[in-house]
Amino acid sequence: MTQPAPSTQEPPAQEPSTPDSAAAITLTQLRFSYGKKVAPVLDIPHWQLPRGAQVFLKGASGSGKSSLLNLLAGILHAAPGAIQLLGQDPARMSSRQRDRFRARHVGLVFQQFNLIPYLSVLDNIRLAHHFAHAGKAGVQERTQQLFDALKLDNRLLQQRADRISVGQQQRVAIARALINGPEILLADEPTSALDSELRDRFIELLLQLCRQQGSTLVFVSHDSQLSHHFPQVVALDSLNQARQVHHVF
Amino acid sequence: MFFKLARNSLLNRRGTVLLTVLSIAVSILVLLGVDHIRHEAKRNFSQTVSGVDLIVGARTGQVNLLLYSVFHIGNATHNIGWRSYQHVASDPNVAWTIPIALGDSHRGFRVLGTSADFFRHFRYGQQTALTFSDGKPFAQLLEVVIGAQVAAQLGYRVGDRIVLAHGLGSTSFSKHDDMPFTVSGILQPTGTPLDRTLQVSLEAIEAIHLGWQDGVRVPGQQPDAATLAQQDLTPRSITAFMVGLKSKMATFRLQRSINEYPGEPLLAILPGVVLTELWGTLAVVENTLQIVAGLVLVASLLGMCTMLLASMQERQREFAILRAIGAGPGFIWLAIELEILLMVITGMVLAVLLLGGGILALQGFISAQWGVFISADLLHPHTGLLLLSILLGALLLGCIPALRASLLALHGKLRPG
Numbered sequence: 001m002t003q004p005a006p007s008t009q010e011p012p013a014q015e016p017s018t019p020d021s022a023a024a025i026t027l028t029q030l031r032f033s034y035g036k037k038v039a040p041v042l043d044i045p046h047w048q049l050p051r052g053a054q055v056f057l058k059g060a061s062g063s064g065k066s067s068l069l070n071l072l073a074g075i076l077h078a079a080p081g082a083i084q085l086l087g088q089d090p091a092r093m094s095s096r097q098r099d100r101f102r103a104r105h106v107g108l109v110f111q112q113f114n115l116i117p118y119l120s121v122l123d124n125i126r127l128a129h130h131f132a133h134a135g136k137a138g139v140q141e142r143t144q145q146l147f148d149a150l151k152l153d154n155r156l157l158q159q160r161a162d163r164i165s166v167g168q169q170q171r172v173a174i175a176r177a178l179i180n181g182p183e184i185l186l187a188d189e190p191t192s193a194l195d196s197e198l199r200d201r202f203i204e205l206l207l208q209l210c211r212q213q214g215s216t217l218v219f220v221s222h223d224s225q226l227s228h229h230f231p232q233v234v235a236l237d238s239l240n241q242a243r244q245v246h247h248v249f
Numbered sequence: 250m251f252f253k254l255a256r257n258s259l260l261n262r263r264g265t266v267l268l269t270v271l272s273i274a275v276s277i278l279v280l281l282g283v284d285h286i287r288h289e290a291k292r293n294f295s296q297t298v299s300g301v302d303l304i305v306g307a308r309t310g311q312v313n314l315l316l317y318s319v320f321h322i323g324n325a326t327h328n329i330g331w332r333s334y335q336h337v338a339s340d341p342n343v344a345w346t347i348p349i350a351l352g353d354s355h356r357g358f359r360v361l362g363t364s365a366d367f368f369r370h371f372r373y374g375q376q377t378a379l380t381f382s383d384g385k386p387f388a389q390l391l392e393v394v395i396g397a398q399v400a401a402q403l404g405y406r407v408g409d410r411i412v413l414a415h416g417l418g419s420t421s422f423s424k425h426d427d428m429p430f431t432v433s434g435i436l437q438p439t440g441t442p443l444d445r446t447l448q449v450s451l452e453a454i455e456a457i458h459l460g461w462q463d464g465v466r467v468p469g470q471q472p473d474a475a476t477l478a479q480q481d482l483t484p485r486s487i488t489a490f491m492v493g494l495k496s497k498m499a500t501f502r503l504q505r506s507i508n509e510y511p512g513e514p515l516l517a518i519l520p521g522v523v524l525t526e527l528w529g530t531l532a533v534v535e536n537t538l539q540i541v542a543g544l545v546l547v548a549s550l551l552g553m554c555t556m557l558l559a560s561m562q563e564r565q566r567e568f569a570i571l572r573a574i575g576a577g578p579g580f581i582w583l584a585i586e587l588e589i590l591l592m593v594i595t596g597m598v599l600a601v602l603l604l605g606g607g608i609l610a611l612q613g614f615i616s617a618q619w620g621v622f623i624s625a626d627l628l629h630p631h632t633g634l635l636l637l638s639i640l641l642g643a644l645l646l647g648c649i650p651a652l653r654a655s656l657l658a659l660h661g662k663l664r665p666g
Contacts, residue, residue: 075572096577103575110573113566116254118261123253130250131575176574 022087024184024216025049025072030082031242032067041067043242047234051086051183054207054217056227059236065220068236069188072218073106074098086183103131107177107185107215112193114173115161122157125176132180139179146175149209167198174206178213185210187219191226203229251580255587258567262560266592269553273596276549277639278604280542281632285604287535289623291528294320297441298491298520300372301347302500305329305337305507306489308514312530315523318349318489321359321442325351328486333512337492340506342499345370347491350454350484353413353425358399360413361446362454362487368394370493373441383407384434387450390482393430394448397438398616407432413447413457425457440622452482492517546639550646553592557585557650565657578655585651586644593643597636601627 027047033040041064049055059065070076071083080091086105090098115124122143129139147154150171156164161172170190177185187206191199203219203226210217219230227233259266298319306314307327316322338346347370350362361367368379368386384407387394393413395405405411409432415423430449438444459480494500500519507517568581608625616622 073573099572099575099577102573108573114570116567116570118257119254123250123257127250127254127571128574 023048024051026084040242044239047239055232056230057220060222063236074102105182107182109173109177109187109190111189117162121172124161125179128176129179166193185215185217189221269556270592270596272549274599276546277600280546283538283542296374301491302494303492303517305517308516311518311523312527325488331484344495345493348487349489350487355413359446361448362451373439380437381434382437387433391430392433394434396444396446398444400435428457451484455482455484554646582651582655585654589647
């Protein structure tokens with residue numbers, strides 16, 4: 001197990017402490033369905049991801065990956081005991097605690113449209129910082145570090161988020177997701193809007209940054225061409241015992 | 250940050266937001282306007298005359314007599330004889346009288362023929378007496394006192410010479426240009442129709458009509474100064490008169506005896522009572538206007554709700570991002586409510602500015618047309634209450650889209666696109 005790098009912004013004491021020994025993600029008997037009479041979309045007997053892991057989770061659309069990501073982010077709720085994130089069970093938290101936990105410990109990068117279009121790039125990052133309730137200090141410097149690492153121009157900070165290119169938006173999304181130093185980063189097809197040349201550079205930057213931060217990365221994609229970047233590749237189908245229902249949103 | 254989010258979100262949809270704000274502004278404008286004008290009209294009417302116990306004129310409708318004698322709205326159908334006036338004025342209960350003779354004008358402003366008692370006994374507002382900003386009451390036959398607005402609009406000063414016209418209307422063909430008047434004094438502004446009148450003596454009214462018959466000058470009959478001095482200028486008739494009593498106790502007795510005066514049909518009214526009667530007749534109109542204004546407001550608030558609800562679908566992505574970075578449903582609910590707050594407050598400010606500006610611009614026209622002075626001071630305590638309840642109503646209605654947005658974010662998929 002890789003030793004977790006100390007987060008630059010350790011949450012204040014009121015937060016229940018997360019034991020270092022705990023895995024980043026542990027799923028035990030996770031069953032999930034949209035309604036009682038509907039067949040489950042997810043049925044995962046057991047899966048564990050150690051801290052600092054970088055995993056490529058391969059799944060076609062309809063394989064239940066959106067549901068899994070929503071569960072890991074704490075937006076959808078599983079039965080108590082089914083999910084442990086950093087040793088904590090989101091099902092046992094209040095909705096406010098869940099939101100706070102997500103803000104501090106989980107970063108999310110989507111396929112596209114990661115940023116609030118009418119705010120500046122800097123304000124988008126600040127907003128994410130704001131929800132972590134970590135105080136104002138350090139956002140500027142941290143944004144600076146992330147921008148340098150992601151090879152982003154500082155002049156972008158003052159631009160409206162929808163005025164920059166898609167490639168830039170996706171990189172800003174990484175900076176936004178990592179601004180609070182989350183232990184877990186969930187990326188959902190973050191490269192699908194990028195062309196192949198940008199795609200590889202993007203993934204390399206993402207992996208490098210996660211290594212530096214000690215963040216656990218779950219990279220979900222249907223595109224197995226990307227899997228060679230990752231030390232660990234898991235097919236969702238191999239985890240999920242649920243019958244394949246094509247749950248298309 | 251929170252405020253910035255709501256503000257930028259609104260600016261981002263500025264087209265629909267602007268229209269919504271405008272519709273809110275217009276409806277608040279209507280509501281406030283109706284309310285304000287109603288108030289101002291009442292305040293005006295009740296402040297125009299004060300301390301007058303009875304108003305006496307030829308027999309006509311009570312409201313009509315009040316309107317033409319005090320507010321200079323409409324015209325008298327008949328005059329009353331000088332003898333009848335003398336009879337009432339000599340009653341032992343009468344402390345003072347102010348005769349009123351209307352019918353002439355000067356460049357659109359009414360001329361009021363009266364006596365020196367007018368300046369001594371007339372009260373307006375809270376028992377305020379008339380004061381002069383310049384000059385003094387008329388002393389000579391061909392002297393005139395002018396109201397503040399007359400002086401301001403026509404640029405007259407004490408000592409200027411002016412010509413009166415026969416009849417009302419700003420362009421009269423029959424002018425009393427053979428007898429020009431000299432301005433002897435200018436009254437302080439009163440905020441009543443007096444600001445737009447010129448006062449001369451009853452004798453002067455009589456004098457300028459010497460040699461006139463049926464409203465037309467008879468050629469060759471103009472008196473010169475010498476004959477004027479010898480003429481008996483006691484008026485034969487006046488339009489109406491105001492009565493002040495020594496004791497209020499005598500009011501109803503005197504009113505009855507005037508109404509039963511055998512010499513000619515007279516009507517005596519108590520201004521306060523008739524004013525109340527006037528409000529009574531206008532109450533239906535007033536209430537209808539208020540209901541319509543209220544409904545217009547409800548319609549525009551519902552329109553705002555519709556606009557917000559319609560935008561929910563396209564904004565789903567935005568809410569998903571907020572949820573993803575740790576915003577709770579409560580935050581999204583509050584963000585929508587803040588947007589509503591901003592829109593409604595902007596609408597209110599716009600409405601107050603438009604109404605205030607509109608009143609300032611139309612003040613002169615309204616007072617010229619109807620003799621009512623609408624002040625541009627919109628901020629009564631109850632206006633604040635009205636605005637506050639509009640705001641609360643809007644926020645309450647806003648719960649519908651706000652709740653929908655927060656639920657959307659909760660149930661909707663996190664992954665946008």
